Amino acid sequence: MHDVVIVGAGPVGLFLACELGLAGCSVLVLEREPEPRSPWRSFPLGMRGLSGGSAEAFYRRGMLPPLLAASGVAERPVTDEPAPPQSVGHFAGTPLDPADVDLARLPYRLPSPALDGIMTSLEAVETVLAERAGKLGVEIRRGVAVTAITQDDSAAVARAGEQEYPARWLVGCDGGRSTVRRLAGFDFDGTEPQLTGYLALVTLADPGLLAPGFTVTPQGMYLTMSEPGHLGVLDFDGGAYDRSRPPTREHLQSVLRRVSGTDVTLGELHLASTFTDRAKQATTYRRGRILLAGDAAHIHSPLGGQGLNLGIGDAMNLGWKLAATVAECAPSGLLDTYTAERHPIGARVLDWSRAQVAAMRPDRHSRAARSVLHDVLSTRDGTTYVFERTSGTSLHYDLGEQGLVGHNAPDFALENGTRVGDLLHDGRGVALDFTENGQLQEVTRRYGDRIRYEAGPAKNDLGFGAVLIRPDGIVAWAGERVPDRGSFERAVRRWF
The missing domain is CATH 3.50.50.60 (FAD/NAD(P)-binding domain)
Known part of the structure; x- marks a missing residue:
């Protein structure tokens, strides 16, 4: 067994x-x-x-x-300071500029x-x-x-x-x-679909008729990707077509023409599938x-x-x-x-x-909401919010503590060159002691090989004296400049 x-x-x-x-x-x-x-x-x-x-x-x-x-x-290469993101993606078809991400809003972000x-x-x-x-x-x-x-x-x-x-x-x-x-x-449990989505690889007879990237239209949305003929289409039909039958070239062409508002012609349909927004x-x-x-x-x-x-x-x-x-x-x-x-x-x-x-959605209420969203997302705060939500930066579990606890551990780098990511390779928990307080090491010894103790000053400790990190990289405890052994030991007992 x-x-x-x-x-x-x-x-x-x-x-x-x-x-x-x-x-x-x-x-x-x-x-x-x-x-x-x-x-x-x-x-x-x-x-x-x-x-x-x-x-x-x-x-x-x-x-x-x-x-x-x-x-x-x-x-x-790893820089000395956190670098701006290379991409933020989009929200509801509105592309976002990574240069608008406010790194100052990400207090626990370290180079990695x-x-x-x-x-x-x-x-x-x-x-x-x-x-x-x-x-x-x-x-x-x-x-x-x-x-x-x-x-x-x-x-x-x-x-x-x-x-x-x-x-x-x-x-x-x-x-x-x-x-x-x-x-x-x-x-x-959840909600039923409002749309059928199509993902396809096709040969387009007239690709110039379609705009590049995301295009929201009065009838839905379509997406042309960097690979020629790689298409996505959203048709707000209540999810009626999804998996009801294989999408044919004629059907996909009809949907694409209606959604895009063009007379685009599909020369050949190589592969196609459907999906919905069922949640x-x-x-x-x-x-x-x-x-x-x-x-x-x-x-x-x-x-x-x-x-x-x-x-x-x-x-x-x-x-x-x-x-x-x-x-x-x-x-x-x-x-x-x-x-x-x-x-x-x-x-x-x-x-x-x-x-x-x-x-x-292709209705007047959604178009009005999308217009307002576009204005909000074009701001520095709006772009930063989307980045926090989609990048994993804002991941937080409520572990009953404030501050760093429950967040993804920053990639602390010790002066000797060791990084948090290196210490987690073997899947154990990690106790980082920037003050080299021997009392914390005494606690971890009782847990055998379940926790790795690492001591030494960090290049940037973000104001903490010690940090306990779970095997999944989540901070289970964070101590001030003079770590409290009692609170550290309680956190160790809770998770290990």
């Missing part, structure tokens, strides 16, 4: 498998598709944007260099090898994660479609045909139409010994590119907690903090998606 069976070998399932394998768990990943590669996962149709927060997750596990190489992105964002592909992400998972002893079985799930107080069992796969824990990372979620009886979320991410992560736990429109990043955040949060539970060294209630911390983050992303759809 494995410690954990993960259903789904997409980016979320593979990232979670790496986290568990890093902690020494025995992990089996079951994937329905027989082959890992497809045109929908490679460039251009599989193109995805990783936020700064997701790039940081790869950096903290030593996987950033291979990911950059697989994505064809050059490493950016992790970029503010990476343009990559699903294939590149999955290739890097699958290779890492293999090195950590994770077994991946492809062409296995789960058809039944059972659980009791000691185990969960996934069944595929006549074959059973028992484990102490089972995690569904099998996408928006999750079989695990349905079979395990999770409630899935739903599991009411809890755990039922007994079965958990959900990624799109299995929450679905929404791809506007803003938040889905992949939200799922990686789920895996980073869940991995160390589930591993500690498997090892029977987790503090009471640790695994329950997964839903408590990630569910509100998912709800915010769903509302972010709904707000963009509401602003793009």
